[in-house]
Amino acid sequence: MSEDTANGVRNSASHNVKENSRIIRVGTRKSQLAQTQTGSVVNMLKEQYPHAQLEVVAMTTTGDKILDTALSKIGEKSLFTKELETALEKNEVDLVVHSLKDLPTTLPPGFTVGAICKREIPYDAVVVHPNNVGKTLDMLAERSVIGTSSLRRAAQLKRRFPHLEFKDIRGNLNTRLKKLDEKDDFSAIVLAAAGLRRMGWENRISQILEPEDCMYAVSQGALGVEVRVNDPDILEMVSALNDTETVLRCIAERSFMKQLEGGCSVPIAVHSVINENQLYLTGAVYSLDGSDSLKDTMQTSVSTQTQDEDCSVADVQHVGITAKRIPHNSQAAAEKLGMDLANLLLSKGAKDILTVARQLNDSR
Secondary structure: OOHHHHHHHHHHHHHHHHHOOOEEEEEEEOOHHHHHHHHHHHHHHHHHOOOOEEEEEEEOOHHHHOOOOOHHHHOOOOOOOHHHHHHHHOOOOOEEEEEHHHOOOOOOOOEEEEEEOOOOOOOEEEEEOHHHOOOOHHHOOOOOEEEOOOHHHHHHHHHHOOOOEEEOOOOOHHHHHHHHHHOOOOOEEEEEHHHHHHOOOHHHOOEEEOOOOOOEOOOOOOEEEEEEOOOHHHHHHHHHHOOHHHHHHHHHHHHHHHHHOOOOOOOEEEEEEEEOOEEEEEEEEEOOOOOOEEEEEEEEEOOOOOOOOOOOOOOOOEOOEOOOOOOHHHHHHHHHHHHHHHHHHHHOOHHHHHHHHHHHHHHO
16 A cells, blocks of 8 residues: 555544544454454554554354364354354444454455455464474374364375374364373374464474465465444555455455355365466365365466555455455456356366365265
């Protein structure tokens, strides 16, 4: 966002917020990671709007309560968002900070993602048991057990490291690390590197999994700020946090998953990058054991320059995202790229792979 445009956004939103003497309530999950992530967003907002009064409201979600079942088996699309969205709907909070990968590609009516902050690294990370310090996955003994509740990670890693076994592990970041360290059930666990870095726990990372080993989840590493569509002051306010490259990459990734009708109950993975105004998206689908897969890459031209609002398209949503002042044509191109790549994989048989994966997962 250019300095003049950013100043205009700040002045307009700051004036409206200040005039109303409004306390802005920020909803979040109660986990330590969620509150740390929300704190970073609150700090960014305070930098932009020094006079704004911000108050954090933490709550427990369904996904936080169900700890004995793999996420892929529960079947609920809004495990970590439903209670937060209910509070948003009831005006108990004014905006909600999410890990964007937790948000379904279609949001309930009346809600939108008004900002996507600059992405942390989206890759997965290996954290090993204290007895295995310094080892990577290929160095672990035959039949070592790796903990992950992600079908996407398990499918790719079974294919890449056939000597290892994979078992579900649930709980928030702290809980999973405790299960790893205090018992001998797992030789290592696989987590999103972004969460570990945000918590300041980089020293626990034994290995970063590059896309050649394990492509990441849609929107992994990105924080999204969900708001009410009918609250223009808040939508304007949070738009100052948008990172153009992150927004365009996440639109493409979310569009890819939406067209495939995917979620956490099927193994879908992505990798995206913007280089010299070209957005490259690689997407893949896998069978549960990783033995069957389809993968391809497509690209499209985009502009990462911010622009003044065209009122006719200012509030157009792309896979649940309203990204003000980011070129509409580029957002539309990113969305089309995701759809086109999904359709390419579907034409090659992706639906059959995902249908079998879903049925096998349901029967486990």
